[in-house]
Amino acid sequence: MKAQSRSGWLACLRRSLLLAAAFLLAVAVSPAWSQSNFVSGGVAPPGIADNLFSPAPESSLRGAPSMLPQAIAPSPPSLMVPAGKVALELAARFGKDAPPITGGLIWRVYNAKPNSNGTFKLVKEEKAATPSLVLPPGAYIVHVGFGLATAVRPVSLRSQTVHEVFDLPAGGLRLEGKVGDVRIPSTQISFDVYPGSQFEPGSDQRPIAEKVTTGEVVIVPEGTYHIVSNYGNANSVVRSDIRVQAGKLTDITVTHRAAVITLKLVTEKGGEALANTSWSVLTPGGDVIKESIGAFSRFVLAEGEYRAIAKYDGRVFEREFKVVNGVDGDVEVLAR
Numbered sequence: 008m009k010a011q012s013r014s015g016w017l018a019c020l021r022r023s024l025l026l027a028a029a030f031l032l033a034v035a036v037s038p039a040w041s042q043s044n045f046v047s048g049g050v051a052p053p054g055i056a057d058n059l060f061s062p063a064p065e066s067s068l069r070g071a072p073s074m075l076p077q078a079i080a081p082s083p084p085s086l087m088v089p090a091g092k093v094a095l096e097l098a099a100r101f102g103k104d105a106p107p108i109t110g111g112l113i114w115r116v117y118n119a120k121p122n123s124n125g126t127f128k129l130v131k132e133e134k135a136a137t138p139s140l141v142l143p144p145g146a147y148i149v150h151v152g153f154g155l156a157t158a159v160r161p162v163s164l165r166s167q168t169v170h171e172v173f174d175l176p177a178g179g180l181r182l183e184g185k186v187g188d189v190r191i192p193s194t195q196i197s198f199d200v201y202p203g204s205q206f207e208p209g210s211d212q213r214p215i216a217e218k219v220t221t222g223e224v225v226i227v228p229e230g231t232y233h234i235v236s237n238y239g240n241a242n243s244v245v246r247s248d249i250r251v252q253a254g255k256l257t258d259i260t261v262t263h264r265a266a267v268i269t270l271k272l273v274t275e276k277g278g279e280a281l282a283n284t285s286w287s288v289l290t291p292g293g294d295v296i297k298e299s300i301g302a303f304s305r306f307v308l309a310e311g312e313y314r315a316i317a318k319y320d321g322r323v324f325e326r327e328f329k330v331v332n333g334v335d336g337d338v339e340v341l342a343r
Contacts, residue, residue, distance in 0.1 A: 088141055093164040095140045099151055099173040101254035108175060109136050111226065112153050117145035120163060126195040133281065154226020155215055163280075176253035183221045184236055184261045187333040193221035195307065196238045198261070200225055204248050205233040211222065229253040236261040239307025241288070241297045264310040267335040269303055271341050272317040274342050281342060285318040293326075314338055 023026040096117070099108045113134055117127040127148060131140050134157045142164055149171060150159045156177035162169060182198045199214040214235070216225050229251055236245045243265035251257055270288075271280040281303040288296045291312050299306075310332045316325045317340045326340045 041100050051210070059118040064326070081129065088168070091143070092141045093166065094120055094166060095142055095147075095149075096137070096138070096162060096170045097151070098137045099146065099153065099172075099175050102174050102176045105174075105176075105254050107136070108153060112136055112151055114138055115150045115152075116140065116142070117148045117150065119148050134287075149173075154179075156226065156228040164167075178229055178251040178253050179224045179226055180232070180249065180251055180263065181224050181256060181257040181258050182219060182234065182236070183259075184238055184263055186238075186263050186265060187332065191221075191238055196221060196236065196263075199235040199237075201233050201235065202230070203233065204231050205246050206248075216298065224256065227251055232257065234261065236263070236320065237268075239262045240263055241306050241308055242309050243309045264332040265303065265307055266310070266330050266333060268330060269305045269309050269337045270315050270317070270340065271303060271337055272319055272340050273340050275338060276341070280318055283319070287316040287318075289314045289316065317342070 027096055032085045042197060045336065089277065097114055099112055100106065101108060113131060114132065116131040117129055119127075120184065121127050130142065131304045143166050143176065143296065144166070147162045147164065148159060149162050151157065151173050153175045156174065156175045156179060158173045158175055160171065160173065162171060180200065180305070184196040184198075198219040199213065200216040200219060201214050201308060203209070215227065215232075219225055231250050237243070238245075243263050245261050245263055247259065249257065249259055270286050273280060282302040283300065284302060284304075285298070285300050286304040288306060288308065290296060296313065297306050308330045310330050312329050314325060314327050316323060318324075320343060321340070322342045324340050324342050326338065328338045
């Protein structure tokens with residue numbers, strides 16, 4: 008009899024695991040499951056990051072991660088469970104023997120049995136750190152998302168309260184850019200985050216977070232990532248490899264060697280800029296970096312040598328110029 012009971016339990020466990028695998032496959036292939044189902048595609052909403060991650064000490068260097076607060080959220084009051092229902096208590100932590108995650112979580116509970124169309128019915132959704140749910144007895148699949156870190160597990164509810172703790176080894180990444188000692192304004196720089204090192208095969212895959220702005224906290228699974236920093240919209244691009252550790256917020260400063268250059272076509276030195284001028288900025292080898300039209304064409308250019316070509320009233324004028332790191336300025340091209 009004991010052997011039959013054990014056999015039945017194992018069969019039930021196998022069934023649950025298969026259902027969980029099917030659920031993961033459905034999540035992977037369903038277009039309805041995009042990054043928007045998580046925390047802003049991995050970027051923590053305003054206020055969330057400050058509660059999850061403690062600020063780095065003033066004496067620490069940029070790039071040095073700071074530890075998360077160790078305080079555990081207070082336990083919720085005892086839950087009244089009606090007859091014929093079962094309580095499911097959920098929590099998440101950054102890993103075994105690691106602090107609990109106290110915010111930014113999205114919990115979803117699904118029926119373990121898919122519908123006729125192969126989808127799983129959503130039963131409950133909660134955003135509390137430690138939700139206590141009251142559900143009918145049965146088999147369910149619990150999915151939790153923390154930024155871009157997720158976990159899923161089959162759960163069977165019978166007659167007693169079930170406690171489930173999920174491990175989500177994730178960390179935060181906060182970025183900013185500088186030229187020398189000067190911080191680049193957040194409106195002029197953005198960051199794309201890619202999985203893995205830039206030197207690994209497949210590093211050109213799609214980013215997991217795009218156009219991240221200065222100060223935003225991107226929550227990602229623990230691991231190695233590479234950052235593509237775009238200052239302006241020309242050729243000032245810097246790639247950096249970083250390591251994110253579970254339970255820590257890592258501040259990264261990306262240093263650009265560039266300057267803001269304004270091109271003007273004038274009839275004499277210091278003269279008024281001519282409107283409706285067509286501009287092209289080229290490398291010494293003749294590759295086009297950027298093109299625009301206007302009296303004042305403003306570019307962020309990486310340090311180096313360039314050639315400016317101005318087209319005005321059917322005529323072409325040009326001038327070679329040099330960009331020095333951190334030295335913004337005007338470049339005048341004489342229309343003669």
